[in-house]
Amino acid sequence: MYPSRFRYEAPRSLAEAIGLLADGGGEAKVLAGGQSLVPLMKLRFATPELLVDINNVPGLDYHREDADGTLRIGALCRHADLERSDLLPGKQPTMAAAAPLIADPIVRNRGTLVGSLCHADPQGDWASVMVALGGSVVAEGRNGRRSIPVADFVTGPFENVLDPDEIAVEAVVPPHRGTPAGGYLKLERRVGDFATVGVAVAVETSAGTVTRAGIALTGVGGSTIACTEAGGALTGQPLTAEVIEAAGDLAAQAARPRTDHRGSAEYKRHMVRTFVIRLLSRTGPAAGEQAAAGQAGQGPAAERAA
Amino acid sequence: MTIVYDDRGDEATAEIPMRRIRFTINGAKKVAEVEPRLLLSHLIRRGLGLTGTHMGCDTTNCGACTVLVDGKAVKSCTMLAVQVDGHEIETVEGLATASELHPLQEGFKEEHGLQCGFCTPGMMMAAKALLDANPDPTEEEVRWALSGNLCRCTGYQNIVKSVLWAAQKLRSESG
Numbered sequence: 001m002y003p004s005r006f007r008y009e010a011p012r013s014l015a016e017a018i019g020l021l022a023d024g025g026g027e028a029k030v031l032a033g034g035q036s037l038v039p040l041m042k043l044r045f046a047t048p049e050l051l052v053d054i055n056n057v058p059g060l061d062y063h064r065e066d067a068d069g070t071l072r073i074g075a076l077c078r079h080a081d082l083e084r085s086d087l088l089p090g091k092q093p094t095m096a097a098a099a100p101l102i103a104d105p106i107v108r109n110r111g112t113l114v115g116s117l118c119h120a121d122p123q124g125d126w127a128s129v130m131v132a133l134g135g136s137v138v139a140e141g142r143n144g145r146r147s148i149p150v151a152d153f154v155t156g157p158f159e160n161v162l163d164p165d166e167i168a169v170e171a172v173v174p175p176h177r178g179t180p181a182g183g184y185l186k187l188e189r190r191v192g193d194f195a196t197v198g199v200a201v202a203v204e205t206s207a208g209t210v211t212r213a214g215i216a217l218t219g220v221g222g223s224t225i226a227c228t229e230a231g232g233a234l235t236g237q238p239l240t241a242e243v244i245e246a247a248g249d250l251a252a253q254a255a256r257p258r259t260d261h262r263g264s265a266e267y268k269r270h271m272v273r274t275f276v277i278r279l280l281s282r283t284g285p286a287a288g289e290q291a292a293a294g295q296a297g298q299g300p301a302a303e304r305a306a
Numbered sequence: 307m308t309i310v311y312d313d314r315g316d317e318a319t320a321e322i323p324m325r326r327i328r329f330t331i332n333g334a335k336k337v338a339e340v341e342p343r344l345l346l347s348h349l350i351r352r353g354l355g356l357t358g359t360h361m362g363c364d365t366t367n368c369g370a371c372t373v374l375v376d377g378k379a380v381k382s383c384t385m386l387a388v389q390v391d392g393h394e395i396e397t398v399e400g401l402a403t404a405s406e407l408h409p410l411q412e413g414f415k416e417e418h419g420l421q422c423g424f425c426t427p428g429m430m431m432a433a434k435a436l437l438d439a440n441p442d443p444t445e446e447e448v449r450w451a452l453s454g455n456l457c458r459c460t461g462y463q464n465i466v467k468s469v470l471w472a473a474q475k476l477r478s479e480s481g
Contacts, residue, residue: 008325053389104369104454109379191454
C-alpha cells in the first residue's frame with residue numbers, strides 16, 4: 001500500500017520546520033515516529049499535501065528532569081527511550097509502567113510520546129498517563145511558545161488544538177509534591193493490540209494522606225476519560241480500603257464503555273473498577289512492577305533490564 | 307529506482323517530487339532517486355532486489371518486514387525510503403557471509419525455528435537487535451523482544467530455542 005502523493009521536507013531546524021508548516025496552510029503534517037501517521041497515510045485516511053519530517057531537527061530527542069523535578073520529554077524521545085530510562089523508575093511510576101506496554105518492541109523503537117499525544121487516538125495509552133499526571137504539551141509556532149494541559153490539548157478523536165503552524169515540541173510532567181505512586185494497567189488481547197481497558201493512576205502521598213490524585217481511562221469512551229470525581233474522592237484521605245473502593249466505583253461510573261469485539265461494556269466497566277483498586281492498593285512506588293494484566297512473567301521489567 | 311506511472315497528461319503526473327537519497331545497506335553504499343511516498347520495504351525489495359525482507363500484513367502488525375536501521379529494529383513497511391537518507395540499513399541478506407551462515411541462521415536450522423519461513427527474516431532481524439544489545443538473554447527476554455513479530459506456524463517454541471541457540475554460539479565465538 002502506498003500513501004497518496006505528498007511533498008516531503010526534512011528541515012534541519014525548528015524554525016525552518018515551523019516556516020514549512022505555516023506555508024503548508026493546514027495541509028501539512030508533522031512526521032516524527034510515524035508509527036500511527038504512516039499506516040493512516042497508507043490507508044489514505046490521512047492525505048497530507050506536505051510532510052514535514054522533524055527527525056533531522058537536532059535537540060528534540062531528550063527526556064530530562066529539571067532541578068525542581070519537572071520532567072520534560074522532547075518530540076523525538078521514543079517510547080523505547082522511556083522504557084529504558086533511568087529517570088522513571090521510582091520517580092514516575094505511572095510512566096514507567098506504561099512505557100513497556102505501548103504497542104510492541106519494534107514500534108517502540110520509532111514511535112514517540114509527544115506524537116502519540118498529537119495523534120489523539122482515543123485508544124492512546126500516553127494520553128491517559130499524562131492526564132492522570134496533570135501533564136501538558138508545549139507547542140511552538142510563528143507566534144512563540146505556549147503550554148497546553150493535555151486534558152485540553154485533545155479535543156476529540158484524532159483532533160488536537162494545535163494551530164497549522166505549530167509543532168508540539170515537548171511534553172511536560174509537573175514535579176511531585178509528595179511521594180509518587182500509581183501505575184498503568186492495560187488489558188490487551190495480545191501484544192500490540194489496542195487496550196480493551198487501560199487505567200492510569202497517579203497519586204502523591206504525604207504523611208499517609210493523598211495530596212494529589214489523577215485517574216484517567218483508555219479505551220472505555222470516545223476519548224481519554226479524566227476521572228475527576230474519583231481523584232477528588234482520594235484527595236485529603238488516607239488510602240484505606242473504603243477510600244480505594246469508593247474511588248474504584250466512581251471511576252467505573254465515569255467510564256463510557258461500548259460492547260465490541262474486545263469485550264462487553266459491563267466487563268470493561270468492571271475491569272476499570274478492578275484496575276483502579278489494584279493500582280491504589282499497592283503501597284509505595286510501583287516502579288518496575290509488572291503492569292500488564294493477563295500477561296505472564298516479568299516481561300516489561302526484564303526487557304527494560306535488557 | 308524507477309516507478310512507472312500512467313500519464314494522465316495532468317500537472318500531478320508531470321510533477322513527481324523525486325528526492326535523491328544516500329544510504330548504506332549491508333555495508334554497501336548506495337544512492338537512489340525515490341518518490342517520498344515510497345516505503346522502505348519497497349526500496350529494499352524492488353529497488354535493491356533484496357527480497358529476503360518480506361511484506362506480510364503491510365499494517366505495522368506482523369513484523370515480517372523488520373530490518374535494522376542504525377542497529378535498531380524497525381518495521382520497514384512503516385518507514386519512508388526518504389527517511390533512511392544518511393542512515394545504515396541491515397537486512398537478512400547481510401547476516402551470512404559468502405561461506406558461512408550467521409549463528410542466528412544456524413540456530414533456526416538446528417532448532418527447526420521455521421515451518422513456512424515467511425516470518426523468519428523478520429524474526430532473525432528482531433533477534434539480531436536483541437542479541438547485539440543483550441548477548442545473554444533469558445527465554446522471557448527473547449519472547450518479549452520478539453513480541454512484535456507474528457508467526458502463524460510454529461507456536462514460537464522453536465523460534466525462541468533458535469535465538470537462545472544463536473546467543474550461546476555467539477558467546478562462545480566471542481569468548
